[in-house]
Amino acid sequence: MTVTGIGASVKRVEDFRFLTGRGRYTDDIARPDQTYCYILRSPHAHARIKSIGTNKAAAAPGVVAVFTGADLEAAGVGGLPCGWLVKNKDGSPMAEPPHPPLAQGKVRYVGDQVAAVIAETREQARDAAELIEVDYEVLPAVLDMAKALSSKTLLHDGAAKNLCYDWHLGDKDATEAAFAKAAHVAKIDIVNNRLIPNAMEPRAAIGEFDTATGDYTLFTTSQNPHVIRLLMGAFVLHIPEHKLRVYAPDVGGAFGSKIYHYAEEAIVTWAAGKVRRPVKWTAERSESFISDCHGRDHVTHAELAMDKDGKFLGLKVSTKANMGAYLSTFAPCVPTYLYATLLAGVYTTPQIYCEVQAIFTNTVPVDAYRGAGRPEATYLLERLIDRAARETGLEQVEIRRRNFIPSDAFPYQTPVALQYDSGDYTATLDQAMTAARIDGFAKRKADAEKRGKRRGLGYSTYIEACGIAPSAVVGSLGARAGLFESAEVRVHPTGSVTVFTGSHSHGQGHETTFAQLVSGALGIPMESVDIVHGDTAKIAYGMGTYGSRSLAVGGEAIMRALGRITDKAKKIAAHMLEASESDIEFKDGRFQVAGTDRALTFGEVALSAYVPHNFPHETLEPGLDETAFYDPANFTFPGGCHICEVEVDPETGTVEVVAFTAVDDVGRVINPMIVEGQVHGGVAQGIGQALLEGCVYDADGQLITGSCMDYTMPRADDVPSFSVGTHATLCRHNSLGVKGCGEVGAIGSPPAVINAIVDALWQDGVRDISMPATAQKVWQAIRNAKAPQAAA
């Protein structure tokens, strides 16, 4: 029996089942009499479908049914909805082309869904799919964003110039005026490479129809089952919520890629109703590569105006953002309100103007991936500042210090809409520099030189906005959803507790962290607390987990419900102890009359709530079960400093990350072990983006990096052990003071890595290197830098 509240590195509750092979992921579930679905996908990036012949497939062994887009259209199945619409500069609506779950008329990327085969076994479904005859008229593929705008080939009838929207934020005139006064302007052209998320668990879905009740169930790999129920039920299949259960059991990683409502979810649910048997679909990994939403993919030009002292005067940013072939659920908000709003970074830049063109191409749809917009903003800003420092002769650290928002300036209103509530950027920088042993760097660099290696140091002082989000604010910006969270705390008669949370855990360890909140608040052991998530049949409502929101929004909802529990329990205790409520103190799980030894345990009060013999019936109802819906007042603003030290072999171009230090301000830390783990994982993904990962399409729109053999994810020997620390300033608008930690690693780290490589190779004349900085690319950059000298 241990009480394990806030601040303790409690070992995780969920680990026992995962370590013994008893996790229950969607593909682990086998429903009685289930059939298997195979999705036939487009082999072409862009083609008109002239005809689809399904007769041979339908007659193949074991086949139960074959469906095409025409079947769904005839049945009135709707398109996959987009959950966030932004407006063009002129106030007109963005293009919102239809996104049918199975292609109708055209296919628009390699991987686009063409037909669904339902059969007795997975192999039979797959074999039969090969018998489907699709007659394609291949069309030119639109791949390059700049060319897409002037291409004669249009992906969608409703999107002229293949433009989804042309959006902006900030005061253009004031920013131009700031540039007119500049002593120096630094410029950069930058690409934020397209990434393929690759959570280790491939997506899966099982649809089920209860012929007795008419109820549908969808088991799915989702970060937000209630959102899927709403989107699929209301917009695609027209099933009311009370007839549709969506259950996301254990989910094997997600990183954003399992937020969205995918076609396969609708297909298996609809098909289950048609064939009157459960229908199961599980992605093969190569299918994940061409059907899970990709991330990032920005091309940007930016300019930073500075005065003679290196103070930032203004920032201009122009970005092209790839939407892929269709709008994924939240795609439009990523390069806009999750990106441009972060361009102030941790700096006092007074004027900022950003314009973004979102463009359709014949590629997999792009949506949020760990960080979503904020890594793109951070990478741009931190690379540009690094360049500005080098051009003006300022030290990397000094240029940052001169422009930091001072720690006494909060709340701080940026010129790009956000109001930061707290932070201390000097403190996180100083702590990171100490941890990274900066004072010994010169010697380490000299030692490396003796070995023929180049050492470099790269900084990133970043901020992000998470804990999304105030519903009224995001509603005014185009979100079609609220972004509150719900929690129900159900105290059982003997004093144990079940919490029903709308957050969803897919690796974050909520079953532990949330139980710590309950344990701390009620003074009961962790073992007496159970956290339930992921099932619309059990949980009242939930917006799910993404944008590092679970603790700041979902946790705060739990705290509010807990507050209602203790308020009511105090009243019950006062009645039982024949004391005034104001005299009751609740501490360490005991209700005590102040100044006396008269007390009741939490369990005794809980029992009285359900066996209300001695109970204040005049003022209270029996029971001890409270729900809270919490809508945050503001975003939260984690920030910090990442320092990367690399060693580059100039002969081979190989980059080794020899040390990586992160000091993050994630607000109050509930479980330090879990927070550190989140940062480790985020940093590894950031190093992956910086050095290894990059999605490549060929000129015809075929995905070249379409398997784990071609798309390079970090392996154990690609990354070092990390030095991770925290420095907390508390969030001012939630009671826990928490900010969120899930994305900081992926947001802060990529520019630190690239800045370190540029630092290492500056002496060789290398001025820029793009992500991923593969050995080949680095080697080429060194050779290119040397070439003019050789010629001279």
Next chain:
Amino acid sequence: MTYSVSMTVNGKAVRGEVEGRTLLVQFLRETLRLTGTHVGCDTSQCGACVVHVNGTSVKSCTLLAVQAEGAQVTTIEGLAKGDELHPMQAAFRENHGLQCGYCTPGMVMSAIDLVKENPDPSEKDIREWLEGNLCRCTGYHNIVKSIEAGAKAMRGG
């Protein structure tokens, strides 16, 4: 055409009817319903499906079920004695060596085989051994710590 296959899995004699193309991992997951062994890729790159075949770690997606005829197979379900975790499992729990849990069975099975070959592996040894196991959550930091601790525990130290 189907084939009859029999083997010993986690100490228990099992048999089943499989197609020639049925992979060992499919036999374990779908026929025996031992779903602790996971499938994370289709190119034998991720290592989520690592089991022990005759005492050696093997990616169970690289073996046909019929090739395991007569073999001794141990999966993640066969490690713990009741509720008592194997020292390597316990080390992963103590050191937060897992997050979403999907790569975990393969990591643990692979780590145990490493310690069998190299009872006192260095950090470098561990990172190189894990070449065949992908994890997307942990950044490997705590997996490496877990395996160091698990190796120590398995040595009896």
